Amino acid sequence: xxxxxxxxxxxxxxxSNDEIKKAYRELSRKYHPDxxxxxxxxxxxxxxxxxxxxxxxxxxxxxxxxxxxxxxxxSSYSGNSSSDDMAKYNSARTYINARQxxxxxxxxAGMQNRSGxxxxxxxxxxxxxxxxMEALNHAQQAVSMDPNNKEYANFLNQLQMRGNRYQTTxxxxxxxxxxxxxxxNLCCDLFCADQLCECMGGDLCSCM
Amino acid sequence: MFGYVTAYKxxxxxxxxxxxxxxxxxLCKTLQRNYGFKGQMTLSYDMTFLIVLMTSLYECPTTxxxxxxxxxxxxxxxxxxxEITEYVADINIVLSYYHFxxxxxxxxxxxxxxxxxxxRKAYVRIESKYPHKCAVIKNALxxxxxxxxxxxxxxxxxAGCFGDLMGELLVYKKDLWEEDLRRTGFYLGKxxxxxxxxxxxxxxxxxxxxxxxxxSYMEDEQKSITSEYEVQCNTMLTMMMAxxxxxxxxxxxxxxxxxxxxxxxAGVWNKYDKKRKEKYQDEIQSIEDEILVN
Numbered sequence: 001x002x003x004x005x006x007x008x009x010x011x012x013x014x015x016s017n018d019e020i021k022k023a024y025r026e027l028s029r030k031y032h033p034d035x036x037x038x039x040x041x042x043x044x045x046x047x048x049x050x051x052x053x054x055x056x057x058x059x060x061x062x063x064x065x066x067x068x069x070x071x072x073x074x075s076s077y078s079g080n081s082s083s084d085d086m087a088k089y090n091s092a093r094t095y096i097n098a099r100q101x102x103x104x105x106x107x108x109a110g111m112q113n114r115s116g117x118x119x120x121x122x123x124x125x126x127x128x129x130x131x132x133m134e135a136l137n138h139a140q141q142a143v144s145m146d147p148n149n150k151e152y153a154n155f156l157n158q159l160q161m162r163g164n165r166y167q168t169t170x171x172x173x174x175x176x177x178x179x180x181x182x183x184x185n186l187c188c189d190l191f192c193a194d195q196l197c198e199c200m201g202g203d204l205c206s207c208m
Numbered sequence: 209m210f211g212y213v214t215a216y217k218x219x220x221x222x223x224x225x226x227x228x229x230x231x232x233x234x235l236c237k238t239l240q241r242n243y244g245f246k247g248q249m250t251l252s253y254d255m256t257f258l259i260v261l262m263t264s265l266y267e268c269p270t271t272x273x274x275x276x277x278x279x280x281x282x283x284x285x286x287x288x289x290x291e292i293t294e295y296v297a298d299i300n301i302v303l304s305y306y307h308f309x310x311x312x313x314x315x316x317x318x319x320x321x322x323x324x325x326x327x328r329k330a331y332v333r334i335e336s337k338y339p340h341k342c343a344v345i346k347n348a349l350x351x352x353x354x355x356x357x358x359x360x361x362x363x364x365x366x367a368g369c370f371g372d373l374m375g376e377l378l379v380y381k382k383d384l385w386e387e388d389l390r391r392t393g394f395y396l397g398k399x400x401x402x403x404x405x406x407x408x409x410x411x412x413x414x415x416x417x418x419x420x421x422x423x424s425y426m427e428d429e430q431k432s433i434t435s436e437y438e439v440q441c442n443t444m445l446t447m448m449m450a451x452x453x454x455x456x457x458x459x460x461x462x463x464x465x466x467x468x469x470x471x472x473x474a475g476v477w478n479k480y481d482k483k484r485k486e487k488y489q490d491e492i493q494s495i496e497d498e499i500l501v502n
Contacts, residue, residue: 017457018462018465021460021462022462024460025267025460025462028460029267056460057384060458064458126364130364130368130371130391130394130395130398131364131365132364132395132447132448132451133364133444133447134362134364136443136447162447162450162451162454163443163446163447163450165450166446166449166450166453166454166473167446169453169473170473170474172473173219173466173469173470173472173473173474176216176474176477176481
């Protein structure tokens with residue numbers, strides 16, 4: 001384990017992502033092994049170089065986890081399922097937690113009864129294997145089957161939020177001329193998801 | 209490839225645009241030097257993006273040259289070249305070769321056969337240089353070919369093959385950036401595949417060719433910019449780019465970041481916006497008028 005990654009990079013915790021990238025660049029150039037060939041400090045520099053790389057990765061991971069709710073190992077599912085199905089859901093969750101999506105997918109594929117929980121777990125698994133359209137479809141299915149489940153609604157919302165974030169960030173890097181239709185439908189989808197959550201007393205997007 | 213991964217010129221600074229151009233000309237020059245005129249014919253802007261991205265990430269020593277070129281006979285052109293340019297030129301030849309193989313296998317087209325013969329020697333040489341990469345590309349294209357033949361309707365499955373291919377292209381080295389680079393490429397590849405399907409849908413339906421969006425296009429009777437089909441395509445394409453840029457933003461790219469973001473957040477939509485403008489001209493006009501009135 002290394003020390004405080006922000007300190008290693010010499011930036012504050014409030015630094016923007018671009019500032020962190022710049023700081024990383026400067027340090028990695030400074031300690032790059034190529035600049036220490038035949039130098040007695042080569043060993044030390046390499047150690048520093050690796051430390052800086054690790055710190056950078058760590059900061060990026062921390063920031064990413066901060067923005068997503070993460071997947072929990074325990075089920076919030078309250079529907080009627082046989083104990084056999086419940087056991088399967090639980091082991092699928094364990095696999096998902098360990099990022100072993102192929103195994104999770106195998107378990108789910110072998111199940112007959114497709115409840116909201118099934119669709120939700122299938123959606124998370126699909127996302128893990130890069131099948132983001134299937135993830136969206138099954139997340140929508142899960143939410144429509146079990147509209148009161150916060151975990152499902154959160155996941156669906158998160159998928160849509162990412163698209164929304166792309167569009168808002170994108171505006172800053174180049175405003176496309178799309179005839180007033182640039183934002184498409186994602187906001188609308190989000191609005192629907194938000195309405196849905198308000199029904200259950202929560203407010204997923206404070207911006208609306 | 210398809211010409212979808214390009215810059216959005218109106219929003220790019222002049223100095224960035226010249227730089228982008230110089231990488232493009234550098235790739236053209238490398239293709240010509242290593243593979244002659246036939247190499248130059250395979251040039252595309254998509255590949256220029258790969259060069260700018262990997263050059264930014266690896267900060268490879270880059271040389272600036274000024275050369276004359278056939279396409280622009282007056283004056284000299286600035287060109288930027290480095291080891292990535294060499295790599296991308298090789299990969300470009302491999303993709304062109306497989307493209308001809310596909311044409312020949314599918315339609316027994318004479319052009320395919322001619323291309324195959326033309327690139328065969330160069331391809332064999334590159335394959336021995338990057339055996340693993342070529343095997344991954346070949347495998348992805350074969351899977352895609354079979355899925356298309358069987359009229360696969362699962363979007364993730366077909367687009368995913370092209371995603372795997374692009375992901376592999378972006379992994380220049382096995383290092384700590386591999387995962388983020390592969391994911392960036394994977395979703396960019398899925399985006400490109402779907403964008404191509406979106407762009408060609410009317411043509412493919414007319415000619416009876418495979419298109420993964422066919423069902424959803426046919427089911428939707430209402431031909432409007434707000435139709436379910438259009439909304440679905442917009443959501444899909446946006447979600448692909450959302451995942452692509454999420455991984456991209458984790459990479460420590462600083463140099464040429466404005467060019468890269470211009471491409472990923474705006475440029476990739478050039479053809480999409482153009483197509484929608486043509487397709488729904490009147491509808492867009494009336495919406496714009498309404499906005500002006502309010």
